[in-house]
Amino acid sequence: MATITVHNSLKPGAPVPFVPREEGKVSWYACGPTTYDLSHLGHARNYVSTDIIRRxxxxxxxxxxxxxxxxxxRRKRLLDLEKEKPYSPAQARDLVFRAFQAYAQSNLPLLAGTGQGELDEHSYQEQKEKAYGSVLAGGTLSGEGKPSDAEAKVKMHLNNMDSAALALKENSGFEGAEEILLPYLDSLYKETIDTSDQTIFTDLTQAMERAFNDDMEALNVLPPDAVTRVTEYVPQIVSFVEQIIKKGFAYEANGSVYFDIAxxxxxxxxxxxxxPESRNDKALQEEGEGSLSKGLEGKKFPGDFALWKKSKPGEPYWPSPWGAGRPGWHIECxxxxxxxxxxxxxIHSGGIDLAFPHHDNELAQSEAYFHECGKGGHTWVNYFLHMGHLSIAGSKMSKSLKNFQTIQDALATTYTARNMRIVFLMGRWNDGVEISPDMRKQADNWENTLDNFFTNIKARLAEAESAANGIKDLSLAESPGKGLTHELEQAKKDLDAALRNSFDTPSAxxxxxxxxxxxxxxxxxKNSEPSLQALEAVARWVTKIVGIFGLDATAKPPYDGLGWSSAGAAAPAHVDPQTAVKPYAAIFAKVKADVQALNLSEASIKTLLHQQTPEAEFAELEKQGERDVEKLALPYLRATSRLRDELRAIVSSAILEPSTKQAMLALSDRIRDYDLTDLGVQLDDQLDKPSLIKFVPAAKLIAxxxxxxxxxxxxARQKEEARKAREKAEEEKWAxxxxxxxxxxKGDPKYQDWDADGLPSKLAxxxxxxxxxxxxxxKEWDRQKKLHEEYLAKFGSTAV
Structure with a gap:
């Protein structure tokens, strides 16, 4: 059997063989989100790509x-508390103004050097342009190279200032100024908050966790087998830190505990x-520690990181042997x-931005915990999988940069869950992905190609009345479509090879x-009759693979159906056949009545009107336990389509009164374009064959x-405008x-005398x-003479 290989961050370079510790089993830990706000598309990239590999x-x-x-x-509570205070409009404005100036001083130092006087909401735009105009125009802070995260952060801070400046101008209180208020309130009040009741930190985060789970469900991400939360593990964290100290790999200093790298x-x-190249990167170390990096006291070496941090006033805390404190950012995992x-x-996985220091510190402290003297180093993780960044304009999408779109907003305005997943499947999981118009177009084309393929296959099988007994175990050697079945077998091999090559989904x-x-x-x-068996075998295999990739929210393993559900469709909990077919039965009844009202004399139409019994066909399907709505609807749709097909045949062959013919054509068009379209049914007319019945989302057909x-x-508007323009030109011509x-x-002020023919002889x-x-x-006179003669010939001398 061929080997599975995977890109392992612990062994950079080419993919390495994937050999789990236990045959047939894989243990996998994934870093989850920090639920302090709604999840964004960067989270979607991480967790959807993780889900794809897991599937x-x-x-x-x-x-x-x-x-x-x-x-x-983690969530700041201060702003919520501030909003509960009885501020007057003037007091609220004063607080926002002070936060506005403090935010600029802390994050946008160039604003202070513009020489334009005090910064306020009125002078802000001019000072912003003078200080950061080059960055806003796409340049860099240094004037060299390409924009990166540093410039993205400047734009983020300026966006926050823009919103706050507008709030000040409109005197809208805290609305729009939240981002500048949070750090300012933190500096004012943080140490006054009573944190003995830790629910003030966890109530909102629980709501955010629910929102995250809802987002993952909307994206068809499989739920984890187990979920862990920091607040449920504090005693175990304390014991874990004690063990690391006992083994000599950590030390206590001023109520905090630090990992001893040396x-x-x-x-x-x-x-x-x-x-290894980042071990001395102070900026990354501080970013990884977050607020824990502030006020670090007693560390032996700058790179030593906190396992347990003494809590300051206003911060959550738990008891420990070293005093009231809280877990280090990395020890939790x-x-x-x-x-x-x-x-x-x-496997351990997460976003690539977590590789250092978060994952490196996880590895160190875990391997220190399990270290046994004299037995060599301990291996805590065999394979580290890091998902690449999702990028916008060359800068990673992240909450810290505010250059994100929430998953909820993306699904409401831009993507379906399927379309988003297709975009991610088209990029390697460990590579950065920058969503471009071209990538979106490719994803749309891929989805539409498969959607149309599934629709056509199901329609042809329904036409041949073989959908209910589809071919699941096809002997390809005996299939009439040998060329296609050979391509199917090759596709199976190629796809397996792609997935064995570090889950290469773009190739797949x-x-x-x-x-x-x-x-x-x-x-x-058109030169041969295609084998439905071969086509169905292809469609069922493709259905299986898109099911494995998570592209059908309603599909379940082993994915042996045919086609996928409409994008965004949810599987009905219970299908009542009688209720499900009511709209289709109603349309058949309506069409039947309208055809009868035509009073056609042709025997073929009379036979259809009296002999079609879709009700009996439906009753038999219901009796057999069929619950597929499309299959239950087919008897009524076939009966409706046959009536329409016969109307079209009569129109093309019989001698009819013009009014009757017009009524028949109008009814035929209405059935196709309105009656069935509104039910999500498309009829494709076929030469000398019954119309092909296709199930397509109604919204798509209506659009x-x-x-x-x-x-x-x-x-029609353009045609009418052209007609009016011709009429106007004609009117102007004869005028x-x-x-x-x-x-x-004569009468032209440029002249004062004319000859007998009316030609000017003297100027003014x-x-x-x-x-x-x-x-x-x-020459002008001769042209007018000819034109006037045409006028007289057309209208006569009396018209002058």
Whole structure:
């Protein structure tokens, strides 16, 4: 059997063989979100890509995966408390103004050097342009190189200032100024907050955790097998830190506990295994520690990081041997992951921005905890999988940069869950992804190609009445479509090879697209009758793979259906056949009545009106236990379509009264364009064959109908405008032609005398008209003479 390889951050370079500790089983720990606000598309990139790999391991390669995720909870409470105070409008404005100036001083130092006087909401725009205009225009702070996160942060801070300046101008209180108020309130009041009741920190984060779970469900991300939360693990964290101290790899200082990197390495271990080049990066160290990096006292070496931090007034705290404090930012993951998965795990994953210091520190403290003297270094994680950044304009999408779109907003305005997942599938999970218009277009084309393929296959199978007994175990060697079945077998091999190559989903997506396009060519070949068996085999295999990739929210393993549900559709909890078919039965009854009202004499239509019994066909399906709404609806749709097809046949062959023919055509169009379209049913007319019945989302069909109507209306408008323009030109032509040539120049103030034919002979100043001008005037006179003669010939001399 071929080997699975994976990009492992612990061994940079080419993918390495993936060999789990236990055959057929994979233990996996993923860093979850810090639930202090709504999740954004950067989170979606991380967790959807993680979900895709997890699904591939489970449902393609057959591993039993134990998947654990951590939920972290941090949220400032001060703004919520401030909003409860009885501020007058003037007092609220004063607080926002002070926060406005403090925010600028702290985050936008160049504003202070513009020489424009005190910064306020009125002078802000001019000072902003003078200080940071080059950055806003796409330049850099240094004037060299390309913009990066530093410039993105400047733009973020300026956006916050823009909102606050507008709030000040409109005197709207705190509305719009939240981002500048949070740090200012923190500096004013943080130490006065009573944190003995820790619910003030956790109530809102629990709501945010629920919102995160809702987002993941909306994105069709599988729920974890276990969820851990920091607040539930504080005693275990304290014990974990005590053990590290006992082994000599940590020390207490002023109520805090720090990891001793030097002692760890002296014992034969390696620190910063993931990012050795970043071990002395102070900025990354401080960013990784967050607020814990402030006020660090008693550290032996700058790189030593907090395992337990003494709490300051206003911060949450728990009791410990070292006094009231709280867990270090990294220790949380080590304790919870080890509790659920033991002293070693197969996979640890997270965003690439967590590699250093977060994951490197996790590794160090965990391997220190499990270290046994004389036995060499301990391996806590075998494979580290880091998901690449999602980028916008070259800068990673992150909450800290405020350059994000929430998942809720994205799903409401821009994406479906399927479309978003397709975008991520088109990029390697460990590479950065910058969503561009081209990438969106490729994703849309991929989705539409498969959507149309599934629709056409299901319609053809329904037409052949073989959908209910589809081919699940097809002997490809005996299939009439040998060329296509050979391509299917090759596609299976190519896709498996792509997924074994570090879960190469972009290549897998191309394999699927290539197979579907070849199947479409085969299906539409007019020179041969395609094998429905071969086509269905392709469609069922593609259905299985898109199910494994999580592209159908209603599909369940082993994904042996045919096609996918409408994007965004949810699986009905219970289908009542009678209720489900009511709209289709009502349309058939309406069409039947309208056809009867035509009083046609043709025997073929009378036979259809009296002999079709869709009710009996439906009753038999219901009796058999069928609950697929599309299959239950088919008897009524076929009966309706047959009536329409017969109307069209009669119109093209029979001699009819014009009014009858017009009524039949109008009814035929209404059935196709309104009655069935509004139910999500598309009829494709076929030459000498029954119309093909396709199930397509009603919204899509209605949008296409409205677009067609708009195009026709625009064409009619343009035609009408052209007609009016022609009429106006014709009217202006004959109005001009009505004037005799002898009169055309008279009354012109440029002249004062004319000859017998009405041609100017003297200019207004009494001078003779120049010969060159006379020649030109004579040509105009001749043209008018000819035009006037046309007028007289058309309207007669009495019209003058």
């Amino acid at each position: 591939i391991l489970m449902h393609h390669f057959g591993f039993k995966v134990k998947f654990v995720i951590i939920i972290k909870a 002692a760890f390495e002296k014992a034969g271990n390696t620190y910063a295994r993931l990012r 080590s304790v919870m992951a080890s509790d659920k998965l033991g002293e070693q795990m197969d 997506m191309q394999v699927i697209l290539r197979l579907v396009r070849n199947a479409n060519i085969y299906m539409n070949d 296409a109908r409205e677009e067609k109507a708009a195009q026709l209306a625009e064409k 001009k032609a009505k004037v005799p040539p002898q009169e055309m120049f 100043d009494g001078s003779e008209v120049p010969k060159s001008q006379v020649k030109k005037l004579k």
